[in-house]
Amino acid sequence: MSVLYRKHHVLIIKNANGLDHAAYSFHQNSRNKLLAFDATVTDLITGKVVKKYKLKDLGERSLISDISLYQDDREKFFDARNFPIPCKIEIIAEHSSLDNFFINSWDPQEYWNQKVVKAEVVASYPPSVGLRFREMNFEKGPAKEVSEGSIQLKWVFEQMEPKAPNPGEDYPWVQFAPARFSLDGISSDMRTWEGFGKFYAQLIAGKDELPKQFKAEVHKMVEGATDDYEKVSRLYSYLQKNFRYLVIFLGIDGWEPRKAEDVLETKYGECKGLSTLMKGMLREVGINAQYALVFADDKKKRPLAPDFPVHSFNHAFLRIPLQDEVIWLECTNEFLPAGFSGDFTADRDVFVITGDGGFLDRTPKYAEAKFHQVKNNYSLELQPNGDANFSGSNTYGGFPAIPFWALERYADENTKKSYLNSQAAGSGAIVANFSMENIPNREVPRTTIDYSGIVQRFAQQTAKRVILPTHWKKMDADFLGEGNLNWEESLEITLLPNLSLESGIGEFKHQDNLFDYNLSSQLVDNKLIVKSNLIVHCPEPLGKEDKALLVNKINDQFKKTIILKKSEMP
């Protein structure tokens, strides 16, 4: 079921920046081939044709994504540069795809700052194969023509005004997907997720088979494990320790997993290969893990429509139904505990492949308090110049613990100290000694840090007074994740004998629609004890700007000070 694409593009370029709109790039591989290309450039001042291009004139280079070490894909490109301005560029291109598994979508207005006089797309297909479409950010419906053996759909847009750059804006486009399709000898039906799942089930069947000798090793790894989670956890640790994430795509590797035994031999793999190996190991110890596909990203989410199955994924991982819960296993991660995959795949629609089909599911949001905990306890001994000696004990749970787990895996001692100076302790800290321990509480990563050192200029001074902060560590947007946090902090400050309290002690509460804050302080003998807690409870994930504003509001609360008066030192 091949697809033929024909493109005819006429552009009037009015300034040099507009030349980018004429750039043409074709992703060529064993399944997609550029058949014809013609471009004609006309100088609009002289009216003369200044250049003509054919297929053979196109540039060519490897096309390798940032995450891949190598892909055997090629890019054929038309680099529209060094043309007279203003000019007209007319492009006619034709390419074919051996299959209808992926069908290109259509954007009537491809660039910002581009006026479209007329944009038209025509999709023709045999009724026996079928074609589905979704109009995104517009509703008009195509003109439809039915003739013998063919159905034709047509969309036309006219006089679209140029748009100023605005990455957040929704623009109209049409998404296409096949009804029935075949790929590499496997045929299926994409009209339902179950039908689509059947295709994937056939594609991955048998790939997770493990070599006999390795099976014995796997059994040894889980000896004495008390429950299935522990088995998962042990095998996951083995994977993290011994295998590295590496992408090399050859042929159809882009969406077909490598065999588990290949991964085992090379000790590396991409998401699909590592997931397949892990799936095989789990199967060997009696745990049925399911291969799952998702659009993963630290920021973006791409919802899946129950009524419009389409290939819209960039990542594979595992869904593991245990006795009382379902956990998700991110097989490319090298340091997090089993079942916690961070924000890369959290709170997303997922396509789960079963033995003979598939279904949609959603990953956890990790909104519970245990995933957003910070507890800081600091003891400080104030010095006459405002510096202080300090010792601290911090505990992090869930998302706030992730950087410390990464630190343990990747950083040397100096980097760890620098990180503790800036991220665990407050301003002016110079950490001298520390110990850090990462302990998983099942799927919740936890970190405890004990450390000590000095603080430069912990206190501010005037001639008669010493001004102490009620918080040492400022709030940082990274702690807030998508808008949930449970934060506790205590400061025990040993004062010099010449200092007496002037103001700032007492109880304080603040309630906001996004956070609750409590602060209490008291002077006990020569120790000032300050305790605070903060609960951030945003109902929806915050955007970057809103998060920055929230951080500022919290830090405004954190700015309260305690004033001490100096007397002559006894």
Add this chain to the structure above:
Amino acid sequence: MRIKPFLSLLLFSLFTSISFAQNLKFGKFSQEEIDLREVDFEPGADAVVLAEVSFNSFTGGVLGSDIHRRVKILKESGKDNANVKLQFYAKDKIEDIVRLNAHTVNFDGSNMSITKLEKEDFFEADLGNGWKEVRFSLKNVQQGSILEYSYTKISKSVSFLDPWIFHNDIPTLRSTYTISIPSYFNYRYLPQGEKTIACNFVKGDGLYEWTVTDLNSVKPEPMMTNYADYFEKISFQLAGYAFINSGAYGGESGYKDTYGTWQDLTKFIVGLEKFAQYMKPQGSQKDYFVIPIKQDQAELEKAKEIYAWVQKSISYNERDGNFPSQTLKSLIETKKGSRPDMNLMLMAALKANGITAYPLMISSKGNGHSRLVDTPFLDQFDQLIVFAKVDGKDYYLDVTNPARPFGYLPLRFHANHGYILLEEGSGLIPLQISHRSGISQIVSIKPNAENRLVFETNLRFTDYDALTRINEEKPVADTLKAELLGKEAALLVKDFTFSQKSEPRKQLDTKFVLEDEAMDADIQFIKPFTFMRWDENPFQSTTRTFPVDFLYTFSDNYSAQIQIPEGYELDDYPEAVKLTIPTGSAVFTYDITPLSNQVNINVTIALKSSLIYPDIYPDLKYFMEILTSKLQEPVVLKKVANP
């Protein structure tokens, strides 16, 4: 008899040491290498280059570089060092990479297992524009694995040899570069870095060898735009060659200098087809420079108009370099060009209008040449700007940014020297980039009718402090306010106005008002300054490997006058401070003068050298901590009991 064993031992240890230094055999490891678990000068490193060797020799006019690298994985996090990319320029087969070998060696007690890469494990990526890359990843890599690979790079480009950088992004125990130069070639070499310069490199019979040991890894640090300038490195440029031309009548032979002098190099460069048109525009290109400007005005005004004309006429395609990418004719047609294209057009336009102007090549920060050598070594430079003599004064010009006024350069172009391409007398010249960057802040603090303290602030940013804060030709007030003061603070500010000018120097002036809460407390704390260059100490790390680069020097003056409201008296205030770091490169003063109903505070912050070396980094960090803390200290007013 008692001395002999000692001598033998000494000889043996010398022998092994030399052997270790010079011979690197694939798959043969010393016990020391097998046992190595940690790098003593960089504990915690996750991988280390045990040894790397580049042996270079010529066959006729072709250079063959046999390169062998041996890496040990010390921690699991170091496994990514198994991914290797080797770039070469494949166009017209100018370079090629052949004879690739790679394997992983794992040790289990006394057993050694080898996982070798096969031919199909090496991939060739086409990067475009003639560049290719061999890519591969070693297999079966574990903590403790030793990875080895070797290859031969063939190069027909012998005028400028690939520089050898002894540093790696992981620590390096030993790196050796050897070159055998035949008698028919003469090369100039350019060593960089103390260890490279200190090498005893002449081995006789045309053999030269540099071995550098115990190098730290290179990792980026804050305020470090230029770490490549501190690499240990060796570069070569052909100085001359012997030739035999048997085709000539009776045969011909001799020796030819290549770019023996700066002027020879200039002659070569300006003779290149793309360069030549800018130097001597022909025919209709000359007409292009008949620019509608007043010819009877001062040279400086004329030069500025021409500069503005090029800024408007041509747009910058974000490509850099020290050679034009297209001819003048093509640039006139397309109106879009690279930095050298645009700067050479500016030069041509200035010359066409009677102003002295020349191309000037510089090594920008981060190009990897912290010190230029006064020999015609083209590889030192990476950017082309314009030198102009206007009304007897020297100007350095770069026309690529429409918001940058005449006479200002991008900060990474603030070099100490540059290579000027003259008709005669080309060579290195010192660059005197004068500016008076800094921030002036005047805050007047007075009570208003509602008994609120009103902070009226005048801020002036001069020269590079203005340029670094204005990213657009026509900034929007709200955007500028938020960028200068922060989004949250910007919401509290009233009556924000700004103005900017480029003459006689770049200045950005802003005024704004902040109102404090009503004064009703017995004790009132007043923080006098509403703007700070640094809100908090930018230096968190306790150690530093490379210099801190502030990019430019500056001098700030902050002053605040607090009028004490009726019913209050001055109770307390911050103590005066004068602080400097050991080299005197950074100075901070804080003075306070209490008067009868007013308090005056004056602060100066002066950075006299933009580069602060790592040996005084702890002092700089403490300096910054005191400075940022001091500027937050309040003046304290007390309610008078019976006014």
